Amino acid sequence: MEKQCLDCGNNIKGRADKKFCDDQCRSNYNNRIKATEHPQIxxxxxxxxxxxxxxxxxxxxxxxxxxxxxxxxxxxxxxxxxxxxxxxxxxxxxxxxxxxxxxxxxxxxxxxxxxxxx
Structure with a gap:
């Protein structure tokens, strides 16, 4: 079973511990998380x-x-x-x-x- 990218949901190829398919997906995911964490800050x-x-x-x-x-x-x-x-x-x-x-x-x-x- 292949792992899926946490941002776009596409299948990930490469290392077993990889969470994102590329740097853009990693950045999108982290920016989305930060935007909702502390809106007042x-x-x-x-x-x-x-x-x-x-x-x-x-x-x-x-x-x-x-x-x-x-x-x-x-x-x-x-x-x-x-x-x-x-x-x-x-x-x-x-x-x-x-x-x-x-x-x-x-x-x-x-x-x-x-x-x-x-």
Whole structure:
């Protein structure tokens, strides 16, 4: 009796422990499993990635100033970030991975990038 591919159901030829007929079927199967496992985590990761892309695009040189309205216009979600960093003088930087900002006066923000390797 031949084994069948877990994704497409076709007969598998080759090693006895083989589960998929090719790399595409393996990838399809695993992507389908991941998509249904934790939809809330996937949604949050998508928001974090979008926030990171916005900060990265608006801050090409690693340090710049921008208005809150520009961040909102680009779709930045202020409810999601990865971590905070408080300086010795009490300034609170909010980061989305390596890109972050410091809230200034009159709805201006200082965008920064942390180039340190983790």
């Amino acid at each position: 996937k949604k949050i990761n998508q928001i974090l990635l979008k926030n990171w892309k916005i900060l990265n695009t608006l801050n090409p040189d690693g340090k710049s100033k921008i208005t809150k309205s520009k961040l909102i216009k680009e779709g930045y979600n202020f409810n999601y970030h990865t971590h905070n960093y408080r300086t010795k003088n009490g300034s609170n930087y909010i980061f989305c991975y390596d890109n972050g900002f410091l809230e200034l006066e009159n709805e201006w923000y200082l965008l920064v990038r942390n180039n340190e390797e983790i």
